[in-house]
Amino acid sequence: MPLFWKPYKSEVTAFIEQLKAQRPTLEAEQRAGRALLWDKEQDRSAQAGFNEAKVPQQPYVYQTSDK
Numbered sequence: 001m002p003l004f005w006k007p008y009k010s011e012v013t014a015f016i017e018q019l020k021a022q023r024p025t026l027e028a029e030q031r032a033g034r035a036l037l038w039d040k041e042q043d044r045s046a047q048a049g050f051n052e053a054k055v056p057q058q059p060y061v062y063q064t065s066d067k
Contacts (some may be wrong), residue, residue, distance in 0.1 A: 020026055 023029075
């Protein structure tokens with residue numbers, strides 16, 4: 001290993017580190033945004049009803065009858 005060797009840091013990593021330094025609340029904002037849509041409790045009875053109501057797909061999607 002050379003004497004003046006420095007570890008590689010990609011441009012993307014440098015950009016993310018710079019962005020986090022400029023906006024320290026960025027991660028908290030991201031978590032709050034995720035909580036709006038993704039981190040929700042699931043209604044298991046409704047999900048079971050959805051699964052029961054599924055109709056099997058035809059081999060050819062655009063076919064309207066089994067002729």
